[in-house]
Amino acid sequence: MKNICKWIGLLSIVVTFILPFLFLLGQVELEAMKQGLLIATVVWFGTAFFWIGSKESKPTPDGDSIL
Amino acid sequence: MKESPQEVSESHVVEEFETTPVPERAHKGAKAFWGMYSGEHAAGTEFMIGPLFLLAGVSLQNIFWGLLLGNLLAVLSWRYICAPIATKARFTLYFHLEKIAGKKLVKIYNLANGVLFCFLAGAMITVSATAVGIPFNLEMPAFDAIYPNSASFVIIVLAVGAVISAVAGFGYNAVSRFANIASPWMVLIFLGCGIVALKQLGVDSWAGLEAVWTESISFAQGGELKTSMGFLEVVLFAWFCNAAMHVGMSDLSVFRYAKKSSSGWATAGGMYVGHYMAWLAAALMLAAQIKLTQSSDPVPGPMAFNVVGIAGIICVVVAGWTTANPTIYRAGLAFQAMLPGTSRLSMTLLAGSVATIAAIFPAFAFKLLGFVGLYGTILAPMGAVIFADWYLSKRIGITPFHAEVSGCGVNKSVLFAWLIPVAVSLYFIFVQGITTWYFVLPAWIACGVLFLVFSRMRGTSSAN
Numbered sequence: 001m002k003n004i005c006k007w008i009g010l011l012s013i014v015v016t017f018i019l020p021f022l023f024l025l026g027q028v029e030l031e032a033m034k035q036g037l038l039i040a041t042v043v044w045f046g047t048a049f050f051w052i053g054s055k056e057s058k059p060t061p062d063g064d065s066i067l
Numbered sequence: 068m069k070e071s072p073q074e075v076s077e078s079h080v081v082e083e084f085e086t087t088p089v090p091e092r093a094h095k096g097a098k099a100f101w102g103m104y105s106g107e108h109a110a111g112t113e114f115m116i117g118p119l120f121l122l123a124g125v126s127l128q129n130i131f132w133g134l135l136l137g138n139l140l141a142v143l144s145w146r147y148i149c150a151p152i153a154t155k156a157r158f159t160l161y162f163h164l165e166k167i168a169g170k171k172l173v174k175i176y177n178l179a180n181g182v183l184f185c186f187l188a189g190a191m192i193t194v195s196a197t198a199v200g201i202p203f204n205l206e207m208p209a210f211d212a213i214y215p216n217s218a219s220f221v222i223i224v225l226a227v228g229a230v231i232s233a234v235a236g237f238g239y240n241a242v243s244r245f246a247n248i249a250s251p252w253m254v255l256i257f258l259g260c261g262i263v264a265l266k267q268l269g270v271d272s273w274a275g276l277e278a279v280w281t282e283s284i285s286f287a288q289g290g291e292l293k294t295s296m297g298f299l300e301v302v303l304f305a306w307f308c309n310a311a312m313h314v315g316m317s318d319l320s321v322f323r324y325a326k327k328s329s330s331g332w333a334t335a336g337g338m339y340v341g342h343y344m345a346w347l348a349a350a351l352m353l354a355a356q357i358k359l360t361q362s363s364d365p366v367p368g369p370m371a372f373n374v375v376g377i378a379g380i381i382c383v384v385v386a387g388w389t390t391a392n393p394t395i396y397r398a399g400l401a402f403q404a405m406l407p408g409t410s411r412l413s414m415t416l417l418a419g420s421v422a423t424i425a426a427i428f429p430a431f432a433f434k435l436l437g438f439v440g441l442y443g444t445i446l447a448p449m450g451a452v453i454f455a456d457w458y459l460s461k462r463i464g465i466t467p468f469h470a471e472v473s474g475c476g477v478n479k480s481v482l483f484a485w486l487i488p489v490a491v492s493l494y495f496i497f498v499q500g501i502t503t504w505y506f507v508l509p510a511w512i513a514c515g516v517l518f519l520v521f522s523r524m525r526g527t528s529s530a531n
Contacts, residue, residue, distance in 0.1 A: 052248050
């Protein structure tokens with residue numbers, strides 16, 4: 001299950017990467033690209049929770065970068 | 068910092084080595100830092116900063132080359148100023164500074180940090196609110212707006228701020244995990260925004276892009292072509308945008324885990340993804356918006372919606388939310404340190420309330436370029452104290468870690484070395500109206516020099 005989610009998630013990320021380039025090259029229409037990105041987004045968040053582990057650290061007052 | 072029993076038990080699990088050097092077994096390779104920096108610098112504020120360059124009338128060439136050089140200088144600052152000390156001392160900024168400046172002074176510095184964090188988080192809440200407002204047909208505030216333009220805007224900001232503050236107070240771990248998951252997707256959405264905007268601009272050459280860019284500036288400035296930022300200003304802004312983290316030594320806390328100081332190069336991932344690609348993408352989004360809708364208001368939600376649709380709205384909300392959360396959490400910790408006996412939850416909610424009130428005023432988000440410079444001017448000089456103490460104190464006969472050796476709560480040499488250049492800078496910024504990012508480097512150098520001079524004059528062998 002975890003592996004399947006991982007591969008589907010990675011596929012959705014590849015789609016997220018490729019779709020804007022396809023629009024740039026005139027291979028897809030703007031609305032189709034927007035819908036594709038939304039579907040890829042839903043798939044990514046739907047699958048990534050199953051295989052991307054939790055980050056256990058809380059930020060210290062001066063920890064992570066924020067800008 | 069006083070902690071409740073619950074905090075103490077949590078801290079053993081998640082906040083290790085706060086008062087001891089990080090041991091070798093906990094050291095991490097460079098790969099961990101590349102991932103961390105690349106993701107964390109693609110934040111909600113990037114949606115604001117990029118368009119503000121266009122509105123400031125910065126030429127396309129100055130943006131491309133200025134950001135390239137400024138970000139390189141930022142990377143070099145991390146690599147050669149912050150990371151070497153971090154990998155030798157292996158302390159957090161606060162513990163390191165406590166040894167030099169004293170516990171009480173560090174609390175004051177921490178409070179300044181917390182207050183500035185609140186305003187930064189406020190800008191992020193505003194950014195998120197502009198996206199949340201789209202389904203409600205919210206009328207967005209204009210670029211020159213100081214006050215909210217409608218009751219609906221206030222209600223949406225209050226709702227977004229309440230949710231973000233509550234989550235920062237009650238469910239930080241869940242947001243942290245969500246931020247990890249969102250990070251690679253967000254970077255690609257930023258990239259997608261830039262590519263789609265480029266296509267919408269309808270250009271096929273550099274000259275064409277430059278012409279459209281100049282037209283966009285002219286439109287935004289009501290037919291004029293004036294610039295408040297040249298090449299030098301862009302370089303300084305990009306360099307000192309995160310001054311508190313590199314020359315200000317905040318990231319000692321991060322790089323204390325690095326095996327080698329060469330891990331400092333990993334910040335290039337954050338700079339060139341978040342502060343180059345994402346800023347350029349966001350700037351192109353505004354240019355596309357001007358062309359398509361004749362609106363030059365740099366409101367992130369509608370801009371992202373125009374180019375990539377609902378995914379863009381989600382990206383703006385997520386980018387603002389995931390970065391506002393740790394910021395409010397940290398501000399809460401800073402307030403808690405100043406008010407012993409209070410709970411972390413109540414202080415986080417207080418910080419969230421301050422941030423939410425700030426978010427109601429869109430000017431905080433729209434004046435972000437200046438605010439970021441102010442943030443660096445106030446906080447970064449303390450890094451010069453650490454730098455001077457580490458490399459120069461022994462050479463000129465000063466005892467390193469003076470506060471630790473003498474047991475003083477406030478090292479007055481540090482206090483005045485910090486306050487004098489910051490006060491002079493604030494005078495020029497607020498009274499003379501000079502741009503903030505000119506003062507970060509002079510204040511940093513002055514603070515380091517004054518610290519050495521005052522320490523030498525006062526002597527360091529007795530408690531001061």
